[in-house]
Amino acid sequence: MARWLAKGGTGHLLLVSRSGARAAGADELRTELRELGAAVTIAACDAADPDRLRDVIGALPGEQPLTAVVHAAGVLDDGTLDSLTPARTAACLRAKLTAAHALHEATAGHDLAAFVVFSSLMGVVGNAGQAGYTAANAALEAFVAGRRAEGLPGTAIAWGRGPRARACCARTWSAACATGACPPWPRRRPSPRSAGRSPRTTASSSSPTPTGGASPTRRVRAPPPC
Template identity: 55%
Template structure:
């Protein structure tokens, strides 16, 4: 990457879209204080009527810049052309920085063509328009503000990820056509913007699980300068928290695919996940005493709910507290549903926490779905015990004939009680067509019976 300041042309004019927004204002101030630009054209939908616009102009003017505010939809060719016509020919356009964007989050089943168009228009449509109307000018920089959501993904932002992935692709195309384009896929800035100012605890935790940490403004502007000097068409400009991601993830599947070569799950966690996968949750639950089962499921629900919201312990989620009061929104609800479905193996509806609004009520539903009640629970518990018995029999010494004979007789007696074998005191018909009186049988005859009829050796 080339060193030194980016040649933006101090005598030229820089166009900043979304210029009255949080990020646009930060960029405009940076262009004046660090790059020495003296002519700024700040475009936004509301222009001079935007909140804080007058104060921003006053500040930038005090720093020695001449600032023009314009209200326009930069995706509209006619409106943008009218704005560009206002640029003083003595200070021609030399830089375009497109920071504008809109989010319209929602689970994939709630996405509509209108939701997609709302997000695409200020991103890709505007980028097209900006390129078409400025490609014949001698630009030093053409910067597109993209998002790491397009590279790493982010729950609830399928439309936003698609728009930013398209923006990255456009940067490659524009650069191939001779425009010095670069698309910067930003992570989260610490400075709250119009798009991020209303993010809640669950939203921030979802971002952290993609390996992204909030980025100080000074670092973000340093990365902007690095992007301006870069020869690449698209870069991810984000503060990565791979160590934190490694600590939060319990398996490889919880790490974004593109980061799995960089984030290794600790062996202890990987082994624990593998061991859990080998034994179904229903089996583990059935092995518990009936009085303990609901409490165990409640603890599972609380633990997973705490993980969704970024809490370090299940104690942060009350067993009788409403999920909505804990900070759950529709995206967090779907994530909790997915986590519980993975943990239990039960197919669950997306409306799970709305139908069962507390951990205890939700746990009762899971117990019902798992069928760990009454005879079903007893049957599963008995099966678990038989598995343990089978393992114990495999270690029984062949030298201890009396113990083996006693065990064999007990097994026959138990089978007789279930109706799966004749009573042990009766004469047993063997598979060879003969018969054996168990009361009068010798040890050798019982061992032969165990070998032939029960498959024990």
């Protein structure tokens, strides 16, 4: 996702994960993104920790405001229904729903163009042995629907299984955006307070691997399968 955004002309990426710059491959990713023309900041933060998340977002300089969020975290704890416990289900919910709610609260008052979450087709059709993961994704999509009902930006992308399914999902999203059915990152005019500023965004991940998010200044195609 970070590479796709950088290739699309994003000026700055703030990559957030629990391990931050210590994550395997973080240095290489930073170098690659810079070569694509994006400035990069990597921060260590569990997005489900509201206090730490507010600190990270609050550290953004005024001349580079937060303009979009991409939440791509997820945790799997597979098992048959009779083996599930509240703690196992909570782990799945924390990565998806708790982190999304923390991002929702931490970004209140910011002029966001997009609030994008990565969900899964499993939240719709379910899957054997993934009751906790299914519930977490269904709850995440319901949360995004609540944001939209409040007039806030919100887009949930439900990825399918396997490269072909993901490619189909990406093409469907792109076609829907082209017809105006789901405009997650609409073209917009800068507000007086943000005129002349460089766009800066944040993304979150509760997994050790950094993920990226940003706000392109123009409509762009859906990301390739990841």
